[in-house]
Amino acid sequence: MEQRTVLIVLFDGVQSLDVTGPAEVFTGASHHHPDAPPYRVRTASLDGAPVRTSSGLTLVPDSSLAEYAGRSGAPVPHTVLVPGGAGTREEDAALVDWLRAHAPHAERLISVCTGAALLARAGLLDGRRATTHWAYCATLARDHPEIDVDPGPIYVRDGHVSTSAGVTAGIDLALALVEEDLGRDTALIIARYLVVFLRRPGNQAQFSAQLSAQTARREPLREVQQWITEHPEGDLSVESLAERARLSPRHFARAFQAETGMTPGKYVDRVRVEHARRLLEDTSDGVEEVSRACGYGTPEAMRRAFVKALGTAPAEYRRRFHTPLTVAV
Structure with missing residues (x-):
């Protein structure tokens, strides 16, 4: 060459x-x-x-x-x-x-x-x-x-x-x-x-969901943001999140978007895709297991989310970016 x-x-x-x-x-x-x-x-x-x-x-x-x-x-x-x-x-x-x-x-x-x-x-x-x-x-x-x-x-x-x-x-x-x-x-x-990852495709966003969204001013909404990040497999419907914030669903949805810059649903979607990506990159868990761990319920639901967000299916994403690292020092 x-x-x-x-x-x-x-x-x-x-x-x-x-x-x-x-x-x-x-x-x-x-x-x-x-x-x-x-x-x-x-x-x-x-x-x-x-x-x-x-x-x-x-x-x-x-x-x-x-x-x-x-x-x-x-x-x-x-x-x-x-x-x-x-x-x-x-x-x-x-x-x-x-x-x-x-x-x-x-x-x-x-x-x-x-x-x-x-x-x-x-x-x-x-x-x-x-x-x-x-x-x-x-x-x-x-x-x-x-x-x-x-x-x-x-x-x-x-x-x-x-x-x-x-x-x-x-x-x-x-x-x-x-x-x-x-x-x-x-x-x-x-x-x-x-000691970096050979994983980030060009179409990966510059920001994670947590960084691309603003941090809510009010503590109940900040706590909800943290809860979503830590429990992507949970019930993250507007009704459930509103109850956690001690607000009505309508008031919660409006307040969340006003203070974070995105709807609760969009925020949840981004967190789940990011969590699924990390599991596909870092673990050998099956696609069905990953989909459950990220709250999708079914592999097909996760596949649709991946195609929409990343332009590729989970299996193809894993094939390209699953590279567990063993770093020699």
Whole structure:
């Protein structure tokens, strides 16, 4: 296999984890194949000078971006990775110009977190579906209506361009690319070494139900939220939950939606799907047993919920993501 150069673009105010997370994944793959390293990870800033990350760390790049400027004999990276960070909010015309002129020559173009904003300013996301950190999706959509911004997934792949959500989602995307290039076994070994999960599909939501919903202000409603999370197999009808909150069903349903941002039924659906996913990933329990443990009653009810939420059936989900980890330290 021909070695792929992964060029990570550096700039002042970059988020350090956006750089080091994917770098560790691609470098880990090369460590696993020492006789023929599949990746060569390089970093470059505009002028080759060190950059200061958003957390105050200093990163020293391997070179300047001018070395990849497309002149005769200049290397053309296989993958250009643009990380995010506070620095993406600065109007760096020179960096955007470099991306516009040279990033399209790469076979893969990746952004992590708010790195999508730099690609957007360079016009490289026009007409594409993309995502970014949840806190900046609305801004990206407002400033660049030509982009189909999807705030839900942890990463989106549209042709040769891939965009990912906040920080650690860059690791998920990098693992997905390694799996595509080198196979699942290599990606799983890297995930084990990094003590992360090779499980999160791109369409997984950036937030769990508990995080995507607001925390209710009133204690009885907060207690109900906690009860739902801890008892997905229980009677979670509006009537039962209202009784637990000591409210009428009508008042409870209105108050719950007003304070959490979603209906009780939607919240319950999300909690049950998440719980079922974890059981399918982490245990060897049968689908029927999992469906009962999550309050579905029947495997068919769980199958319908999975297809609606994740676009795949439970059995297929388990086949893809059931990877019990035994981490060597």
